[in-house]
Every structure is written in structure tokens, then in C-alpha cells.
Amino acid sequence: xxxxxxxxxxxxxxxxxxxxxxxxxxxxxxxxxxxxxxxxxxxxxxxxxxxxxxxxxxxxxxxxxxxxxxxxxxxxxxxxxxxxxxxxxxxxxxxxxxxxxxxxxxxxxxxxxxxxxxxxxxxx
Numbered sequence: 001x002x003x004x005x006x007x008x009x010x011x012x013x014x015x016x017x018x019x020x021x022x023x024x025x026x027x028x029x030x031x032x033x034x035x036x037x038x039x040x041x042x043x044x045x046x047x048x049x050x051x052x053x054x055x056x057x058x059x060x061x062x063x064x065x066x067x068x069x070x071x072x073x074x075x076x077x078x079x080x081x082x083x084x085x086x087x088x089x090x091x092x093x094x095x096x097x098x099x100x101x102x103x104x105x106x107x108x109x110x111x112x113x114x115x116x117x118x119x120x121x122x123x124x
Contacts, residue, residue: 002026002103002112009099009118016091020118022084022101030111031081033058033104038097041121051100055086069095091122 008020024034035056055065055075063075074087084101098117105111 002028002031004101004103004112004115006099006101006115006118009120011121011123012091013124014092014122016122017087017089018091018120020086020088020099020120022086022115024082024084024101024103024112026113027111028081030105031103032106034077034081034084035102035104036075036084036086037100037102038095038120039100039117040094040097041119052097054099056104057084088120091120093122096120096122 002024003026005023006020008018010018012018033056036054037051038054039051053066054069055063055073057063057075057077065073072088072090077084088095098119100114100117102110102112102114
């Protein structure tokens with residue numbers, strides 16, 4: 001299993017930027033991709049859907065983004081999968097959420113132990 005710890009969350013104003021970090025340890029060799037997820041503040045839990053997918057990055061560096069963040073967020077990682085980042089620009093109030101990272105195996109399964117997440121609040 002991969003252990004994960006997120007950091008970097010803060011209270012910012014609309015339009016500002018923030019960079020989140022995720023430290024990974026444990027079964028690093030099993031990682032084929034990593035991703036960021038979020039649970040928006042105040043969201044009612046939907047059965048079976050705990051967190052909204054935000055962005056992912058694959059072994060070959062290919063990135064994918066949710067439409068809601070495309071063009072504003074940038075995901076990156078270091079070469080040995082021990083560090084994942086999310087650069088968030090032009091933040092909006094609807095980006096307020098607790099952000100989580102996780103790791104994905106070659107088979108497409110989540111193999112990380114969910115961390116506590118890091119809270120981002122965007123408010124004037």
C-alpha cells in the first residue's frame with residue numbers, strides 16, 4: 001500500500017494561486033499513475049462517490065484534468081513518484097474543498113491509503 005500525506009492548503013482570495021503537495025511512501029514501485037481528488041466543502045455525500053476526481057498524471061507524463069479545472073490547474077510529479085504537486089491558478093470559490101491525492105496501479109486500482117487531505121478555501 002502507498003501512504004500519502006497532502007499539504008499546502010490555505011485560505012486565499014478569488015483569483016489567487018496555491019500549490020498543493022503530496023508526499024508518497026511505501027509501495028512506490030506499484031504506482032502507474034497518481035491523481036488529485038477533492039471533496040467540496042458543504043457537499044452532501046453521494047453514496048458511492050466520496051471524492052471528485054480533479055487531475056491525474058501517468059507514467060509517461062500524460063496529464064488529464066476535469067473540465068472544471070482545465071486550463072487553471074497543473075499536475076506534476078517527480079520521477080520516483082514520491083512527490084506529487086497541484087498548481088492551482090485563478091482559484092474560484094467553487095474550488096473550495098478538501099484535496100486528496102492517491103496512487104493508481106497499472107490495473108487501474110487505487111492503491112493508496114487515503115490521507116487526511118488538505119483544505120483549500122477560496123473566499124473574499
